[in-house]
Amino acid sequence: MIQLTHATKAYRHDVAALSDISLSIEKGEFVYLTGSSGAGKTTLLRLLFRDQVPTEGQIWVDGQNLVRIPAWRIPFLRRRIGIVFQDFRLLERRTVFENITFVQRFLGTSIREQKEKALRVLKTVGLAHKMHAFPPELSGGEQQRVAIARAVINEPALLLADEPTGNLDSALSYEILDLFRDINNRGTTVLIATHDTDLLEHLPRRVLTLERGRLVDDRRPTPLPLML
Secondary structure, three states: OEEEEEEEEEEEOOEEEEEEEEEEEOOOOEEEEEOOOOOOHHHHHHHHOOOOOOOEEEEEEOOEEOOOOOHHHHHHHHOOEEEEOOOOOOOOOOOHHHHHOHHHHHOOOOHHHHHHHHHHHHHHOOOHHHOOOOHHHOOHHHHHHHHHHHHHOOOOOEEEEEOOOOOOOHHHHHHHHHHHHHHHHOOOEEEEEOOOHHHHHHOOOEEEEEEOOEEEEEEOOOOOOOOO
16 A cells, blocks of 8 residues: 655755655555654655655555656545544534535535535544534534544545644544544554554554654554463
């Protein structure tokens, strides 16, 4: 699903946000990307949905070479990728339904199909009863659930989340994390950038650790011993 080979991203000649990153994430994996602020987590995610290109190296996502992909194919690539941000990025003057079906309307999807898809994903995140509410009427946890529904309405092959629980308390953070687990169980590859170590303990999964732009650790959870 994801393959990086010696990927480097430099914003100036003397400063590299990412340095010589090589890693592979298989289809259907659930992976955390962790590290302190400024370690390069957001930069790596931006490379993966082709918001930026590496200065050096190669990046493949869902069978596409992101260094060589022509501009006209980028929107098609992004339809296969769901993105969840820390700050929700919802349109305050649009209803929940309008927020999560924005791309569907752009693609010319019929209103009937929009409603069917919206109801399905809102049921998944427990907000079917809020379809006609506006974002300011929702709690922070509810707004993040709407953002997740928007990200998965197209049934993406890959879900990227950048500090998705950064504005939430611990209880809500665990609920959001459990939603990502459920989405992953349906076959979507999930990559979550977070500095919250409590999440890593709540739902142990593979952890990639960045430090000053370098990949310094790739750790998988220790399997539980067999009970005899």
